[in-house]
Amino acid sequence: MYQICNDRQAKLPLFKDIIGDVLIELAEQDPRVMVFDADLANASGLSRFGKRFPDRLFDCGIQEANMVGMAASASDAGAIPFAHTFAAFAARKCIDQVFLAACYADMDLKLIGSDPGITAATNGGSHQAMEDMGIFMGLNNITLLEPSDGIQYEWMLRTIKDTRGVFYLRTNRKNERQLYQKDAQFTLGKGNVLREGTDATIIASGIEVYEALDAADLLAKEGIEVRVVDMFCWRPIDRELVAESAQKTGAIVTAENHVVATGLGSAVAHVVAEECPVPMGYIGVQERYGEVGSIPYLLKTFGMDAASIAEKVRQTIARKR
Known part of the structure; x- marks a missing residue:
């Protein structure tokens, strides 16, 4: 980790x-x-x-x-x-x-x-x-x-x-927060586990990684522990990590600054369906175009903020058998 x-x-x-x-x-x-x-x-x-x-x-x-x-x-x-x-x-x-x-x-x-x-x-x-x-x-x-x-x-x-x-x-062209230590090493085609948990996994990318970590903090206060994965490489996707996360936590929520239908959520769902079917939830853009606004405003408007991710995790966990 x-x-x-x-x-x-x-x-x-x-x-x-x-x-x-x-x-x-x-x-x-x-x-x-x-x-x-x-x-x-x-x-x-x-x-x-x-x-x-x-x-x-x-x-x-x-x-x-x-x-x-x-x-x-x-x-x-x-x-x-x-x-x-x-x-x-x-x-x-x-x-x-x-x-x-x-x-x-x-x-x-x-x-x-x-x-x-x-x-x-x-x-x-x-x-x-x-x-x-x-x-x-x-x-x-x-x-x-x-x-x-x-x-x-x-x-x-x-x-x-x-x-x-x-x-x-x-x-993006800005840099709001630093996530990794300066000596961090990465591998093409491999995602990074940023936080461990057993109740669900949030697989996120880009600006949504920060929202996912904040959502994990919110859920921890309720006794819900979630794994958070930074899936910075969408293609080729880290099939092994997706399958492991599905097996370990039994539920997956994806979070992306992108249309869900053709993006990270879709790519993760293909792996889950083939390797280890579990309940999934999706955070991202759903059947609409953008609009003018600040990033905090748009995160909330599009349901991509930490509170929305936390709620999606709760809903997805409720579907676990």
Whole structure:
């Protein structure tokens, strides 16, 4: 089980600062590292990369699909391309290029979609990518990641740089809390147990990991002990951990900043149905589009806050035989 960092007063670097710092360092070490952006370098934190390496940052303008095609072509020429745009555009506008130019062609592409789901906040429903992971979930030859804090995000950037293949990494641009100790180690395709329990398991990702931990605290006051899992890798999913959690606790609730029908809940349900059927509950976006609002407001409005997760756990436990 991972040791959690509980210092909530620490001054944390923004995710957009982390990507700038890490990619500059990686580019200094490896001339193959290139960055492609869709007119969002200032917003994404990549403008500093462009100042340091003006010949290795390509601003493709508001042409996201062309950006992915260019990045995939750079891979074919021997580069290690990182491409960034908002998550709403990375999925909706680029699916054909990701499929054909990257996955089908077996290229080396690191696609980053920022501000997914409700983390787009006041940008509203048109920019709140509730379905991006689901769009990519059906592709072969792609790894889908979502970091829960800056420690994990930095590890992901370094790891995917040195791991050939197509990756989609969805992340917000801020960093509200630190979850992991600085020396934490992770493994692609493996989830992390953050808290042990025997009554149910909450499998969460991204910002929902914090809500899941807070929900576990609420439930503990009632004598309900839940296991909390950070499933930061959606594809390939950690089948062994999902099955173990189902067998150990007899109930599973998933929590995601995404449409439930095609996201983490769906992926977990496939494993549970095949390996160890138990009652399941789902926290996430249900049959609706986004709206303008702050993240705390949207968490409550969409039923994705800690109180909603705790209630879903109670309901799911009640269905155990």
